[in-house]
Amino acid sequence: MGQIGEIVKNKQVILKNFVRGFPKESDLLISSENSINLKVPEGSNGVLLKNLYLSCDPYMRSLMSEPVDIAGLFPSYVPSSPIGGYGVSKVVDSEHPKFKKGDLVWGTTGWEEYSLNTSTDSLFKIDHTDVPLSYYTGILGMPGITAYAGFYKICNPEEGEKVFISAASGAVGQLVGQFAKLMGCYVVGTAGSKEKVDLLKEKFGFDEAFNYKEEADLDKALKRYFPEGIDIYFENVGGKMLDAVLLNMRIRGRIAVCGMISQYNLEKPEGVENLMNINYKRIKMEGFIFLDYLPEYPKFLDTVLPLIREAKITYIEDTVEGLESGPAALVGLFSGLNVGKQVVVVAHE
Amino acid sequence: MGQIGEIVKNKQVILKNFVRGFPKESDLLISSENSINLKVPEGSNGVLLKNLYLSCDPYMRSLMSEPVDIAGLFPSYVPSSPIGGYGVSKVVDSEHPKFKKGDLVWGTTGWEEYSLNTSTDSLFKIDHTDVPLSYYTGILGMPGITAYAGFYKICNPEEGEKVFISAASGAVGQLVGQFAKLMGCYVVGTAGSKEKVDLLKEKFGFDEAFNYKEEADLDKALKRYFPEGIDIYFENVGGKMLDAVLLNMRIRGRIAVCGMISQYNLEKPEGVENLMNINYKRIKMEGFIFLDYLPEYPKFLDTVLPLIREAKITYIEDTVEGLESGPAALVGLFSGLNVGKQVVVVAHE
Numbered sequence: 001m002g003q004i005g006e007i008v009k010n011k012q013v014i015l016k017n018f019v020r021g022f023p024k025e026s027d028l029l030i031s032s033e034n035s036i037n038l039k040v041p042e043g044s045n046g047v048l049l050k051n052l053y054l055s056c057d058p059y060m061r062s063l064m065s066e067p068v069d070i071a072g073l074f075p076s077y078v079p080s081s082p083i084g085g086y087g088v089s090k091v092v093d094s095e096h097p098k099f100k101k102g103d104l105v106w107g108t109t110g111w112e113e114y115s116l117n118t119s120t121d122s123l124f125k126i127d128h129t130d131v132p133l134s135y136y137t138g139i140l141g142m143p144g145i146t147a148y149a150g151f152y153k154i155c156n157p158e159e160g161e162k163v164f165i166s167a168a169s170g171a172v173g174q175l176v177g178q179f180a181k182l183m184g185c186y187v188v189g190t191a192g193s194k195e196k197v198d199l200l201k202e203k204f205g206f207d208e209a210f211n212y213k214e215e216a217d218l219d220k221a222l223k224r225y226f227p228e229g230i231d232i233y234f235e236n237v238g239g240k241m242l243d244a245v246l247l248n249m250r251i252r253g254r255i256a257v258c259g260m261i262s263q264y265n266l267e268k269p270e271g272v273e274n275l276m277n278i279n280y281k282r283i284k285m286e287g288f289i290f291l292d293y294l295p296e297y298p299k300f301l302d303t304v305l306p307l308i309r310e311a312k313i314t315y316i317e318d319t320v321e322g323l324e325s326g327p328a329a330l331v332g333l334f335s336g337l338n339v340g341k342q343v344v345v346v347a348h349e
Numbered sequence: 350m351g352q353i354g355e356i357v358k359n360k361q362v363i364l365k366n367f368v369r370g371f372p373k374e375s376d377l378l379i380s381s382e383n384s385i386n387l388k389v390p391e392g393s394n395g396v397l398l399k400n401l402y403l404s405c406d407p408y409m410r411s412l413m414s415e416p417v418d419i420a421g422l423f424p425s426y427v428p429s430s431p432i433g434g435y436g437v438s439k440v441v442d443s444e445h446p447k448f449k450k451g452d453l454v455w456g457t458t459g460w461e462e463y464s465l466n467t468s469t470d471s472l473f474k475i476d477h478t479d480v481p482l483s484y485y486t487g488i489l490g491m492p493g494i495t496a497y498a499g500f501y502k503i504c505n506p507e508e509g510e511k512v513f514i515s516a517a518s519g520a521v522g523q524l525v526g527q528f529a530k531l532m533g534c535y536v537v538g539t540a541g542s543k544e545k546v547d548l549l550k551e552k553f554g555f556d557e558a559f560n561y562k563e564e565a566d567l568d569k570a571l572k573r574y575f576p577e578g579i580d581i582y583f584e585n586v587g588g589k590m591l592d593a594v595l596l597n598m599r600i601r602g603r604i605a606v607c608g609m610i611s612q613y614n615l616e617k618p619e620g621v622e623n624l625m626n627i628n629y630k631r632i633k634m635e636g637f638i639f640l641d642y643l644p645e646y647p648k649f650l651d652t653v654l655p656l657i658r659e660a661k662i663t664y665i666e667d668t669v670e671g672l673e674s675g676p677a678a679l680v681g682l683f684s685g686l687n688v689g690k691q692v693v694v695v696a697h698e
Contacts, residue, residue: 062629073629238624257628271620275587278636279606280422285634287627 005039005093012082013111013326018066022265022334027064028083028327036114040095046118047099049089051109052349054323055137056330056342057171060085061264073289083111088126088136090349096120104129106136111326113346124297131308138171138341139304139315142290146258147175148300149293154256154286155232159184162226164245166212167236169196169316171341172258174204176234178313181205185232188225190241192336199339203314218244229253237262239270246274246283255285265334316340354388354442361431362460362675367415371614372683376413377432377676385463389444395467396448398438400458401698403672404486405679405691406520409434410613422638432460437475437485439698445469453478455485460675462695473646480657481666487520487690488653488664491639495607496524497649498642503605503635504581508533511575513594515561516585518545518665520690521607523553525583527662530554534581537574539590541685548688552663567593578602586611588619595623595632604634614683665689 012031019027040046059073060083067076077083091103092114099105099120107123109115117123126136138144150172151157163180165173168189177200180187188208189200200209208225215221222230222244229250235242238260245255263269278285293300307313318338320329326344333342361380368376389395408422409432416425426432440452441463448454448469456472458464466472475485487493499521500506512529514522517538526549529536537557538549549558557574564570571579571593578599584591587609598604612618627634642649656662667687669678675693682691 242624257624259628260625263625269622269625271622272624273618273620275591275606275621276609276612276618278634279608280636280638282636282638282641284636285627287629287631287633289629289631292631 005037007035007037008114010034010036011113011323013323014081015064015077015079015083017079018076019061019064021267023061023064023331025327025331028330030324030327031082034112036116038092038114040093040116042095044118045096045120046094046116047091047096047105047120047123048093049105049109049115049117050092051087051089051111051113051115051346053088053134053137054109054111054326054344054346055086055141055143055171056326056333056338056344057085057142058259058261058264058333060330061334073291084108085111086137086142087346088133088141089115099123099125104133106141111323111344113323128301128305131305134317134319134343134345135308135315137343138317139175139308139313140301143171143341144175144304145293145297145300146290147172147179148304149290149296150234150256150258150288151176151179153293154288155234155254157183157185157232161185161231162228162250163187163232163234164222164226164230165189165206165234165236166241167191167259167261168206168209169199169204169340170236170338173234173236174200174316174340175313177204177206180232181207182307182312190221193339195339196336199316203316212241219247222248232256234258235260239263239272243270243272243274246272246277249277249281249283251281253281253283255283257285257287261334317343319343319345321345354386356384356386357463359383359385360462360672362672363430364413364426364428364432366428367425368410368413370616372410372413372680374676374680377679379673379676380431383461385465387441387463389442389465391444393467394445394469395443395465396440396445396454396469396472397442398454398458398464398466399441400436400438400460400462400464400695402437402483402486403458403460403675403693403695404435404490404492404520405675405682405687405693406434406491407608407610407613407682409679410683422640433457434460435486435491436695437482437490438464448472448474453482455490460672460693462672477650477654480654483666483668483692483694484657484664486692487666488524488657488662489650492520492690493524493653494642494646494649495639496521496528497653498639498645499583499605499607499637500525500528502642503637504583504603506532506534506581510534510580511577511599512536512581512583513571513575513579514538514583514585515590516540516608516610517555517558518548518553518689519585519687522583522585523549523665523689524662526553526555529581530556531656531661539570542688544688545685548665552665561590568596571597581605583607584609588612588621592621592623595621595626598626598630598632600630602630602632604632606634606636610683666692668692668694670694 104126453475
């Protein structure tokens with residue numbers, strides 16, 4: 001098997017060892033040792049991808065840990081091997097009928113210059129290129145469907161409802177807030193710096209925003225912005241924020257659990273004490289992942305592409321250049337260094 | 350206002366002071382000091398009730414605490430005044446067109462021999478008396494609708510699913526387990542004594558049952574009974590049990606939050622650490638209260654009455670005689686002294 005094509009050097013981002021606690025840039029290393037054949041093995045049904053944009057996402061933290069005895073959504077990374085995630089790539093060679101050389105795709109790929117993908121179920125052809133290609137790592141990719149499904153499907157929002165979003169300037173939060181504003185909700189976001197808070201109010205049109213790091217008492221902060229309580233909480237952080245939110249939820253409130261980034265690097269998660277509120281306030285708290293909503297991707301595009309083109313929705317990316325910048329960008333997510341969606345540019349075309 | 354009718358002594362159960370922590374029998378006292386006019390004031394739209402059976406329910410604990418700044422479902426009890434709850438009563442006099450002398454009713458009433466009720470929205474006429482009258486404090490009253498709504502409406506159960514129930518021999522749990530068995534589910538319950546565990550298996554037909562007090566590691570116990578995980582958890586206790594259950598929930602599992610009795614007497618609730626499972630397992634955790642399902646009461650009766658008559662469902666009560674036995678019975682709930690639904694018989698007719 002395999003014909004001989006052009007063999008090129010293939011720079012990669014490698015996981016050194018399984019990570020415990022807070023990940024460090026030095027947990028990852030850049031390797032230039034490997035090469036790759038740019039020709040897909042005949043009959044393999046695979047594609048050979050040139051990776052253009054790589055997406056830094058919080059869920060990737062869990063894949064850096066030693067796998068535990070639970071069925072995770074994705075397999076853990078393998079020490080001494082390249083990590084992977086979502087990205088935008090160009091098809092260099094294809095043995096798959098759905099893809100041809102020159103096609104642009106988004107989906108799962110490796111953190112490397114070129115990837116051979118022989119399981120193309122999670123690759124999606126990009127048909128609309130009048131918007132920035134990098135958007136397919138964010139607003140038009142996994143974070144976009146996540147925001148869409150979480151807000152419209154899990155939260156069942158209604159006009160005029162009071163919406164609170166944590167990690168609100170992130171890849172998902174900034175979209176949820178704008179969806180909520182388009183629906184006529186009152187929207188408050190929280191983030192971890194003045195720059196992000198300004199962005200929420202000035203760029204994304206949130207009604208209010210606050211820096212959680214400056215609030216000694218999160219319960220009091222929430223009561224200030226939600227004197228009548230919260231109808232919808234879009235949960236990205238968990239822990240103490242969730243505990244304070246539970247105290248401020250209204251009857252029949254909904255909590256969409258998208259992520260709990262504040263807990264990912266703790267050896268032992270924080271205990272959440274106010275769950276009794278779920279009972280007597282009849283709160284629905286529901287976890288979801290975008291994979292369950294992929295069949296709705298075409299409908300999602302029909303909704304969001306016009307909003308982007310008509311500038312009714314805006315999207316902020318935090319871009320670094322070069323695979324070498326990848327480890328710092330990825331690790332930076334967990335201290336909130338990114339402002340907006342964190343993207344690594346491997347190649348522009 | 351008010352005509353003169355027969356004036357009789359009216360024994361009452363009085364809350365001495367607001368309770369903190371675990372309630373004691375001595376937090377309540379029996380008073381024989383009051384009298385009551387058995388004639389309802391004309392034009393008051395009220396009814397005069399002779400109380401027959403009083404229901405001991407865990408939610409009553411929260412009404413014994415000093416009210417906090419949240420909208421509770423029911424007003425807190427007032428120190429030096431009689432407590433109240435659900436009960437079965439006989440109408441002694443009525444100024445309300447819906448009720449006439451001699452009618453049997455269930456609904457909210459006082460812990461006393463006779464109660465004047467001038468707000469009859471939460472009184473329901475009892476039409477079926479071929480079943481024990483006390484059942485209207487349990488299987489045919491608030492706990493019954495609670496079990497019905499929680500299981501069928503919140504859990505969306507399907508045949509063959511794996512169901513776990515805590516406080517499983519209690520007023521609600523014993524019914525949920527039997528509903529689940531009727532639907533063809535695999536049902537495991539937990540309770541706090543051998544007697545209760547035996548009841549679950551031998552009387553209520555649970556597939557398995559265990560005494561949580563004998564398990565050093567609840568996670569391990571659950572893995573023993575649910576090697577493939579739990580689809581539905583009917584939550585009555587909260588705290589450590591919930592934490593262990595979260596580790597054992599299956600993808601798209603459902604948790605109906607009916608109560609969290611293990612937390613009611615703590616000054617500070619236990620922290621629940623495993624909430625991240627909600628996210629990646631796409632768990633729905635939803636609180637509910639029976640009040641939201643009262644419009645379905647007639648449909649509920651149509652379902653449950655035939656099951657009782659055909660002995661397809663059974664119901665165990667723990668009955669004490671006399672209002673004087675009320676305080677010990679009520680307080681006993683919180684140490685699990687009751688075996689089955691705890692009822693206080695004030696009068697047999």
